Amino acid sequence: MADSTSGVRVRFAPSPTGKLHIGGARTAIYNWAFARATGGTFVLRIEDTDPERSTEENTQIILRALRWLGLDWDEGPEVGGDFGPYKQTERFDTYKAALEQLKERGAVYPCFCTKETLDAKREAAEKTEGGYSGYDRTCRSLSAEEAQARIDAGEPHVWRLKVPENHGPIEFDDAVYGHMSFPADVMDDMILVRTDGTPTYNFAVVCDDANMHITHVIRGDDHLSNTPRQILIYEALGLEAPTFAHLSMILGADGKKLSKRHGATSVEEYAARGYLPDTMVNFLALLGWSLDGETTIISRDVLCEKFGLDRITKKDAVFDETKLDWMNGQYIKTMQAGEWVKLSTPWLAQARAAGMAAAEGAVVVDAAEAELFALSDDEQAAAVAETAADIEARPAFYEALYPLLAERETSLSDAAEKLPYMFWGKNVVLDAKSVKKVLQKEGARADEALRACREVLANAEAWECDPMQEACRALCEPMGIKPKLMFQPLRVAVCGNMVSPPLFESIELLNREDVLARIDATLAVAF
Known part of the structure; x- marks a missing residue:
C-alpha cells in the first residue's frame, strides 16, 4: 500500500447530481483535515459522468457549500493544479x-x-x-x-x-x-x-x-x-x-440511515437555518472521530493539527440535532458582536422587515397570525440590501442586539423570530395569549403597574438599563406588587410578548418616545 507518512494526497470526489449532503460533507471534512494535519494535498474532483443527473448548477451548489464550510482545496475546479482537469467529463x-x-x-x-x-x-x-x-x-x-x-x-x-x-x-x-x-x-x-x-x-x-x-x-x-x-x-x-x-454510516436518532425523513440533510439547508460553518465542521468531525474521547468543542486549528485516521471509529455515528443546537449556541456565545451582525444579516433583515410592517398603534394577534411573514426571494434580497445599508449607518445599534440573544440563541435564525420588536418604532404587535395571561389577568393590577412604570421611564434622567430597572423595581414595595407582576406587563407592552430577550437592555436601545408610545397604545387596547 501507499506510504502513509510522506506526500499525502487525498481527494473528495462528489457527483454533481444534487446538493452536498451531510454524509458527503463529513467525508470532505475528513479528507481536508487529514491533508492539513499531514501537510498533504487536498484535491477536489467532480465526478460528472452521469449525463442525465450531473449539471453545472449542481456543481456550483457543491462548490458553494464547500466554501461556506471553509474547506479550501489545493487542486481542483477554479484552482487548477498539475494533475487536471478535475472533471471526469474532461x-x-x-x-x-x-x-x-x-x-x-x-x-x-x-x-x-x-x-x-x-x-x-x-x-x-x-x-x-x-x-x-x-x-x-x-x-x-x-x-x-x-x-x-x-x-x-x-x-x-x-x-x-x-x-x-x-x-x-x-x-x-x-x-x-x-x-x-x-x-x-x-x-x-x-x-x-x-x-x-x-x-x-x-x-x-x-x-x-x-x-x-x-x-x-x-x-x-x-x-x-x-x-x-x-x-x-x-x-x-x-x-x-x-x-x-x-x-461508517451516519444514522438518525431512530437508528436508521440519515435521510430526508429526519429533516434537513444538505449543507445548504443547515446554512439557511442559521447554523455556523465552524459549528458544522466541528459537529460533523465528531461523527465518527474524536480528539480524546472527551473534548467536544474543537477549533479548526486543532482539527487540522490533530486529525488522524487512527481515531476514526467503526461504529455508526448518530446525528443528534439537539447536540448540534447546543454546539451552535456555544459558538454563538464566543463570537464577536460585529461578526454576529455580519453573519446574521439575512435574519436581521427579516426581523427589520417584519417590524417595519407592524400595524400603526397596537394590534392584538394570536400565535398563528404573529408568525413571521414569508418574504419572496426578491423581497428578501431587497430587505437584506436595505438592512446592510442600515447596519453600515448605525453599526453600534446592531452590535448591541447581539447580547440580547447571545446567551439564549441556538441559531442565527432566532434573530428573525425574536427581534422584530426592535424595529416597531412607536407600534406594538401584542401576542393575544400574553395579553390574556398578563395584562388581563384578574387581580394582577397590570394596568397600575404599567402606568407606574411609564411614569418612571418618562422621567428617567439616564436612559440606561440598570437605573431604569432599579427605579421600576423600587415601585414594587410601596405599591404592594411583586417584581414579576411589575415587569411582565411592561415586557408585553414593549416587546409584545411575555417571553422576550432581556427587557431593560432592550428598552435602553429603543427611543424613549417609542417606548412610551408603545405603552400608551397597549393601555388603550388591552384594558
Whole structure:
C-alpha cells in the first residue's frame, strides 16, 4: 500500500447530481483535515459522468457549500493544479489511454453479449439452486482474431476486466476496519468501458486516483464493496493501490440511515437555518472521530493539527440535532458582536422587515397570525440590501442586539423570530395569549403597574438599563406588587410578548418616545 507518512494526497470526489449532503460533507471534512494535519494535498474532483443527473448548477451548489464550510482545496475546479482537469467529463482521453494499456497487457477482452442475452441468462440462473453468480465469461474464450473481426465489423461491445483465474483472496488493510479479505472467485469480469466508450465508475475512479497520485482514499463504507474490484483494476494496470479508509454510516436518532425523513440533510439547508460553518465542521468531525474521547468543542486549528485516521471509529455515528443546537449556541456565545451582525444579516433583515410592517398603534394577534411573514426571494434580497445599508449607518445599534440573544440563541435564525420588536418604532404587535395571561389577568393590577412604570421611564434622567430597572423595581414595595407582576406587563407592552430577550437592555436601545408610545397604545387596547 501507499506510504502513509510522506506526500499525502487525498481527494473528495462528489457527483454533481444534487446538493452536498451531510454524509458527503463529513467525508470532505475528513479528507481536508487529514491533508492539513499531514501537510498533504487536498484535491477536489467532480465526478460528472452521469449525463442525465450531473449539471453545472449542481456543481456550483457543491462548490458553494464547500466554501461556506471553509474547506479550501489545493487542486481542483477554479484552482487548477498539475494533475487536471478535475472533471471526469474532461478526462476521457486518460480512460482511453488506460484501456489501451490493459489491452496491451492482455487484461481485458471485448464482450459482445447483448443486454437481452445477459438478462435472459440472469433470469435462468436465478431459477437454479446456485442462483446468479455474475457474468458467465462467454466472450472471454473468443480468439483474438474473431474478437477483432467482430469489432472491425462494427458490432457493439463492452470491455471487461479479465479477472485472473485462481486469484487468491483480495486483501487490504483498511485504516478504519483493519485487515479485509474478499474471495476473488465471486468477482465476475466487470465491465470497464461501455458500448458508447464511456468508463464505468470503478474504472474511472481508479484511473483518476492513479493519475492524480492519490495516496489515501477516505470515503463512506457504502463503497467498501467497490474496493476489491478497484484493487483488481490497480493490479491489472500494474499499479500500487492507495491506502483505503472507509467511514461508517451516519444514522438518525431512530437508528436508521440519515435521510430526508429526519429533516434537513444538505449543507445548504443547515446554512439557511442559521447554523455556523465552524459549528458544522466541528459537529460533523465528531461523527465518527474524536480528539480524546472527551473534548467536544474543537477549533479548526486543532482539527487540522490533530486529525488522524487512527481515531476514526467503526461504529455508526448518530446525528443528534439537539447536540448540534447546543454546539451552535456555544459558538454563538464566543463570537464577536460585529461578526454576529455580519453573519446574521439575512435574519436581521427579516426581523427589520417584519417590524417595519407592524400595524400603526397596537394590534392584538394570536400565535398563528404573529408568525413571521414569508418574504419572496426578491423581497428578501431587497430587505437584506436595505438592512446592510442600515447596519453600515448605525453599526453600534446592531452590535448591541447581539447580547440580547447571545446567551439564549441556538441559531442565527432566532434573530428573525425574536427581534422584530426592535424595529416597531412607536407600534406594538401584542401576542393575544400574553395579553390574556398578563395584562388581563384578574387581580394582577397590570394596568397600575404599567402606568407606574411609564411614569418612571418618562422621567428617567439616564436612559440606561440598570437605573431604569432599579427605579421600576423600587415601585414594587410601596405599591404592594411583586417584581414579576411589575415587569411582565411592561415586557408585553414593549416587546409584545411575555417571553422576550432581556427587557431593560432592550428598552435602553429603543427611543424613549417609542417606548412610551408603545405603552400608551397597549393601555388603550388591552384594558
